[in-house]
Amino acid sequence: MEDFGDVLVWLAVVIQRRYAEICGEHDLTPAQAQLLCSIKDRPLRMAELAGSLGMAKNALSQLVDRIERRGLVQRDSPEIDRRVIVLAVTPEGKKIAEALYADVSRRLPDIADNLEPDLRQTLRTAAVQITNRYIPRLADGSTGMLTPATNAAEKR
């Protein structure tokens, strides 16, 4: 008779705890880890990144400050428009991002270890459908335009 809403919250807690644990082993906080993984394969502008991570621009700016201070990330300003900042990983940052991502891939699904294989598979499907709906995904060859709809961080 567990309530669905309640159990979803606790599920999120379990996932976040394990994620934070793995991030910690790579000396990263969850927020830093998500930022790093978001740009590990392609640089992004601050505004894109903010939309993609669902955070305000100013919060992102400060998050980038902290990661840049550690040399994992690099701000760059294109000639064409000097207002924008394009954020890219440094070689060091890329190494860490990839190690972390691989670790998350390998070890985070452990939480579903004791589930029946098909239950596990269905969980995966459900998770994919939900995230596809709520998380704005950048296509690989993205132009940088985000679909503003379905973004959880809209203002009222």
Add this chain to the structure above:
Amino acid sequence: MEDFGDVLVWLAVVIQRRYAEICGEHDLTPAQAQLLCSIKDRPLRMAELAGSLGMAKNALSQLVDRIERRGLVQRDSPEIDRRVIVLAVTPEGKKIAEALYADVSRRLPDIADNLEPDLRQTLRTAAVQITNRYIPRLADGSTGMLTPATNAAEKR
């Protein structure tokens, strides 16, 4: 071809965002909300609560400070052992906790709205199994003893 680990993390993000949103409407942060709901039906000692929420005692102490300052919660010390603090909701706190809980129950599952009914049901089952494994649940007539195993906050 979404990676399972990755998609689980984003699922957690979706859930937490929605949860934070609902909590915000009741003027609570997620941490405050979880604390309040943990004791809305039965008082708990600080140490139990810390174990139940998976946080350190000192963090809990400060969290309680903030909620107590708002009059939602009350510290009490039993005669039998003056060291322990039993935490209970005030009438006001209980009212808020119940309104919040009902709201979470009703509106958080919205994130799974567009799933097929049986997929939705399976998600529920999977979530229940995972949380049962990783979240130490206090039985209703609990003696206060937590099973120390499977607690994510153990020390090495």
Add this chain to the structure above:
DNA sequence: TATTAGTAGTTCATGCCGTGAACTTCCGCA
């Protein structure tokens, strides 16, 4: 009984994270 060890909880300093408000710099346009 007096000492000691351990338990329950708190306090403090520090750092990360997010918010709202005000700000700078720069582009585009009239």
Add this chain to the structure above:
DNA sequence: TGCGGAAGTTCACGGCATGAACTACTAATA
């Protein structure tokens, strides 16, 4: 030329978590 808006930043503030040191109390020991 000058103005509106876009992209980022800065600041002050509060919530949250951690490690280390601390108080108050109980329980075990001698």
